[in-house]
Amino acid sequence: MADSAAPPYVGPPADSVARTIQDAMDRWPPAERKVARAILAAYPTAGLETVARLAARAEVSPPTVVRFVTRLGYAGFPAFQDALLGELAERNASPLTLIATRSGRAQPGQLEQTGELFATATERSFQRVPAAEHAAAVSLLADPNRRIAADGGRFSRLLAAYLVLHLTQLRGSSALLPETSVGRVDELLTLRRNDVLVLFDFRRYEDATLELAEAAADRRVQIVLFTDPWMSPVARLAQVVLPAQVDSPSPYDSFVPTLALVESVVGGVVDALGPAAEHRLAEVESLGQRLHLL
Amino acid sequence: MADSAAPPYVGPPADSVARTIQDAMDRWPPAERKVARAILAAYPTAGLETVARLAARAEVSPPTVVRFVTRLGYAGFPAFQDALLGELAERNASPLTLIATRSGRAQPGQLEQTGELFATATERSFQRVPAAEHAAAVSLLADPNRRIAADGGRFSRLLAAYLVLHLTQLRGSSALLPETSVGRVDELLTLRRNDVLVLFDFRRYEDATLELAEAAADRRVQIVLFTDPWMSPVARLAQVVLPAQVDSPSPYDSFVPTLALVESVVGGVVDALGPAAEHRLAEVESLGQRLHLL
DNA sequence: CCAGCCATGTAACAGACGTTACGGTCAGGT
DNA sequence: ACCTGACCGTAACGTCTGTTACATGGCTGG
Numbered sequence: 001m002a003d004s005a006a007p008p009y010v011g012p013p014a015d016s017v018a019r020t021i022q023d024a025m026d027r028w029p030p031a032e033r034k035v036a037r038a039i040l041a042a043y044p045t046a047g048l049e050t051v052a053r054l055a056a057r058a059e060v061s062p063p064t065v066v067r068f069v070t071r072l073g074y075a076g077f078p079a080f081q082d083a084l085l086g087e088l089a090e091r092n093a094s095p096l097t098l099i100a101t102r103s104g105r106a107q108p109g110q111l112e113q114t115g116e117l118f119a120t121a122t123e124r125s126f127q128r129v130p131a132a133e134h135a136a137a138v139s140l141l142a143d144p145n146r147r148i149a150a151d152g153g154r155f156s157r158l159l160a161a162y163l164v165l166h167l168t169q170l171r172g173s174s175a176l177l178p179e180t181s182v183g184r185v186d187e188l189l190t191l192r193r194n195d196v197l198v199l200f201d202f203r204r205y206e207d208a209t210l211e212l213a214e215a216a217a218d219r220r221v222q223i224v225l226f227t228d229p230w231m232s233p234v235a236r237l238a239q240v241v242l243p244a245q246v247d248s249p250s251p252y253d254s255f256v257p258t259l260a261l262v263e264s265v266v267g268g269v270v271d272a273l274g275p276a277a278e279h280r281l282a283e284v285e286s287l288g289q290r291l292h293l294l
Numbered sequence: 295m296a297d298s299a300a301p302p303y304v305g306p307p308a309d310s311v312a313r314t315i316q317d318a319m320d321r322w323p324p325a326e327r328k329v330a331r332a333i334l335a336a337y338p339t340a341g342l343e344t345v346a347r348l349a350a351r352a353e354v355s356p357p358t359v360v361r362f363v364t365r366l367g368y369a370g371f372p373a374f375q376d377a378l379l380g381e382l383a384e385r386n387a388s389p390l391t392l393i394a395t396r397s398g399r400a401q402p403g404q405l406e407q408t409g410e411l412f413a414t415a416t417e418r419s420f421q422r423v424p425a426a427e428h429a430a431a432v433s434l435l436a437d438p439n440r441r442i443a444a445d446g447g448r449f450s451r452l453l454a455a456y457l458v459l460h461l462t463q464l465r466g467s468s469a470l471l472p473e474t475s476v477g478r479v480d481e482l483l484t485l486r487r488n489d490v491l492v493l494f495d496f497r498r499y500e501d502a503t504l505e506l507a508e509a510a511a512d513r514r515v516q517i518v519l520f521t522d523p524w525m526s527p528v529a530r531l532a533q534v535v536l537p538a539q540v541d542s543p544s545p546y547d548s549f550v551p552t553l554a555l556v557e558s559v560v561g562g563v564v565d566a567l568g569p570a571a572e573h574r575l576a577e578v579e580s581l582g583q584r585l586h587l588l
Numbered sequence: 589c590c591a592g593c594c595a596t597g598t599a600a601c602a603g604a605c606g607t608t609a610c611g612g613t614c615a616g617g618t
Numbered sequence: 619a620c621c622t623g624a625c626c627g628t629a630a631c632g633t634c635t636g637t638t639a640c641a642t643g644g645c646t647g648g
Contacts, residue, residue, distance in 0.1 A: 029625060045383040048342055051606060061627045066607065077606060089339040111428055114561070115420025118554040119413035126409025134405055155459060158452045165449055166546065250561030252460065260412040260550045264405070267544030323595055345636060355597050360637065371636060 017083055018043055020072065032068040034058045044084045051077050114249045118256050121245040125257035126264075128229075129242055136240045137224050138268035140196050144171055144276070146222070149187055151177040152200030153209060159200050159226065159255060159262055166266045169284050170277045177212075188212075193220040201225065201232035202246065202253060213237045226258055311377055312337055314366065326362040328352045338378045345371050408543050412550050415539040419551035420558075422523075423536055430534045431518050432562035434490050438465055438570075440516070443481055445471040446494030447503060453494050453520065453549060453556055460560045463578050464571045471506075482506075487514040495519065495526035496540065496547060507531045520552055 021036050028036060038058035039047045046054055055062040069080040141148060148167055150160040160176055167174035177184050191197065197216045201209045213223055213234040225238040228246045235241050244261050248254030270277050315330050322330060332352035333341045340348055349356040363374040435442060442461055444454035454470055461468035471478050485491065491510045495503045507517055507528040519532040522540045529535050538555050542548035564571050 031626060042383055045379050048379060048382075050604085052604090062606075063608085063628090064626060067626085085339050085342060088342075089336055111420050111423060111425050111558070112417075114558045115417045115554070118420075118557075119417040122416060122550070123406075123409045123413040126406055126412075129405065131405050155456070158456050158459075162449070162452050162549075165452075248557060248561070250557060250564050252557070252560065254554075254557055255456075256416070256550060256554045256557060259553050260409070260548075263412075263546070263548050263550060264408045264543060266546065267408070267542070270544050325596060344634085346634090356636075357598090357638085358596065361596090 017047075017080075017087060028068070028071075031060045031064045032071070034060055035065055035068045044088060047084050048081060117247060117249060118254065121247040121254065122257045122260045125244040125261060129244075129261065133240050133242055134265065134268070137242060137265050138272055140222055140224060140240065141167060141198075141265065142171070142269045142272035144173070144273075145194075146173075147191060147195040148174040148198065149177055149191055149196070150174070150198040150200075151209070151212060152226075153202060153206045156200035156202050156226070156255065156258075159258060160198065162259070163198060163262050163266070167269070169281060170266075170269055170273060171280065184212075188215060188219075191216065191219060191221050194222060196222045196224060198224045199226070199232075199234055199238070200258070201234050202228045202255075202258075203230060203232075205232045205234075210234055226261065228253065311341075311366075311374075311381060322362070322365075325354045325358045326365070328354055329359055329362045338382060341378045342375060411541060411543060412548065415541040415548065416551045416554050419538040419555060423538070423555065427534050427536055428559065428562065431536060431559050432566055434516055434518060434534065435461065435492075435559065436465070436563045436566035438467070438567075440467075441485060441489040442468040442492065443471055443485055443490070444468070444492040444494075445503070445506060446520075447496060447500045450494035450496050450520070450549065450552075453552060454492065456553070457492060457556050457560070461563070463575060464560075464563055464567060465574065478506075482509060482513075485510065485513060485515045488516060490516045490518060492518045493520070493526075493528055493532070494552070495528050496522045496549075496552075497524060497526075499526045499528075504528055520555065522547065 018040060021040060025033065025036060035054070035058045038054065042057075046057060049057070051062045051065050055065045058065070066077055069077050072080065074080040074083065140146065148164075150164050151157060152160040157176075164174050164176045175187055177187050197213070199209055199213060210233055213225075214237065216223060217237045222240075223234070223238040224240040224242070225232065225234050226242050226244065227235060229243050231241070231243065242261055242265075244257040246253035246255075246257070248256075273280075312334060315334060319327065319330060329348070329352045332348065336351075340351060343351070345356045345359050349359045352359070360371055363371050366374065368374040368377065434440065442458075444458050445451060446454040451470075458468050458470045469481055471481050491507070493503055493507060504527055507519075508531065510517060511531045516534075517528070517532040518534040518536070519526060519528050520536050520538065521529065523537050525535070525537065536555055536559075538551040540547035540549075540551070542550075
């Protein structure tokens with residue numbers, strides 16, 4: 001037993017309501033299941049609306065909603081909402097005031113200056129990227145017939161991973177090259193003519209990346225390169241080159257503008273794919289929830 | 295297609311309701327100020343209760359509450375609650391829902407505007423980060439006596455990896471939490487009181503991250519949190535909270551400002567460590583070259 | 589020191605809310 | 619084929635909601 005001075009607050013399991021609903025999803029009649037889904041789909045906001053609105057959202061009648069919450073064990077809809085509010089209050093234990101009270105003293109100059117530095121570097125990067133290159137990158141990556149692989153240097157590999165994460169959700173057929181050499185070779189061999197290899201290469205440019213690019217070029221794989229203004233040697237092998245600034249307040253180069261570029265390309269792919277992306281996203285989401293992966 | 299003056303999506307004012315209330319805190323009569331405080335103290339739950347309850351909580355009469363919200367510009371109390379619910383819904387929004395609401399497509403001509411969007415978001419982030427929080431993060435991470443571990447969500451984990459990569463070079467004793475549960479437990483157990491756990495948690499906040507934070511808090515581990523303006527529930531367990539904007543041209547939230555924040559913290563650590571960091575960097579480099587790893 | 593005004597609480601009101609009662613409908617068992 | 623039970627929507631009801639009107643109190647300016 002802990003000492004008596006400690007506040008005995010342990011709190012109920014977070015999202016207990018959501019969990020209760022989810023766990024017994026099968027045991028409900030169809031109409032009430034629709035209610036359950038409606039609540040979980042927009043949790044917890046949907047449950048905080050009025051009975052009438054929630055009923056409309058779930059496409060059932062108001063009484064069905066009431067029956068649902070009573071079956072959950074609540075005295076009535078207000079009681080259910082109280083539970084929801086209780087959860088919410090617990091999660092959000094005064095985050096705003098917490099910050100507000102702490103943000104007392106400071107010399108405001110320093111931080112804002114570094115913010116500006118990042119901001120201008122990003123802006124410059126976008127001014128200097130040829131619109132045609134950007135568009136080309138998007139259309140390559142949005143083409144569902146092309147497999148996509150990505151890789152980078154020790155640090156920039158994370159950017160590649162980030163891009164792949166997005167592309168996987170949006171269109172599939174995308175992979176980050178494994179770190180082990182066997183895996184790399186295997187993955188490379190799956191790439192055929194007109195598939196796409198996205199590379200990130202920043203100074204000091206790594207030999208491994210260049211060799212990889214050469215191997216890919218031999219196989220007539222399209223190469224998209226993210227690099228710095230001094231241009232990695234990979235550039236001459238690449239079909240699309242997207243340079244970004246690397247100004248930074250620390251001795252390291254900054255990846256901020258590059259990340260911005262990556263995200264804007266992702267945005268372009270979303271637009272290019274249109275409803276197809278939406279559809280796939282929905283599928284990924286529902287499957288992920290079913291497998292409790294998300 | 296020429297620009298039809300479609301304004302680029304900037305996102306709704308983050309926590310607009312809370313901010314509006316806070317910004318004009320002085321301009322209100324005493325009783326209504328009590329209402330404002332009551333709402334902010336338990337945001338946003340307090341505002342979602344009934345007028346009567348909120349009035350009781352603030353120790354004023356119901357009409358005062360109503361007058362307060364109308365003065366804020368809302369048609370009535372229900373309208374005010376709708377706004378609150380809207381914010382809440384957005385904060386838990388999935389990429390799928392966002393895709394529907396963000397209509398502004400990124401035309402090739404809008405590239406520079408996209409750049410500006412990222413730039414201003416970054417700038418804003420740095421303006422809103424309390425300097426004290428930033429300094430606190432740096433001093434925690436620069437302390438060679440503290441072990442450091444980091445983790446994040448599916449996407450934001452990459453930011454954690456990036457931070458760890460830097461810290462490893464600069465000061466060692468830093469690790470990214472493994473993905474396998476056994477590895478995680480093991481790594482967690484190495485953390486002692488006053489060690490540091492850096493977490494990245496963005497909407498939709500992941501339960502696993504919260505549970506991790508709770509376990510760490512129990513062990514009296516110091517928690518540094520990178521999150522979005524809506525604040526992960528981890529915030530209440532964290533000693534240091536660094537919020538960043540997430541405005542983006544794509545349906546996904548942007549990590550650009552967060553990455554900028556991470557890099558600026560790294561820069562701070564470099565400064566704080568001074569020659570020690572330089573020395574270690576040199577060592578890492580020579581050893582790496584000797585082993586043909588770099 | 590008083591007049592006027594804003595701020596605030598009390599009291600009454602209309603409407604919307606959640607709830608309950610009832611009847612129709614469909615599936616499965618006899 | 620008929621009955622039985624569960625399910626679910628329609629309609630009516632009573633309550634509590636948010637709101638408005640009014641009276642009171644305190645503060646400011648003359």
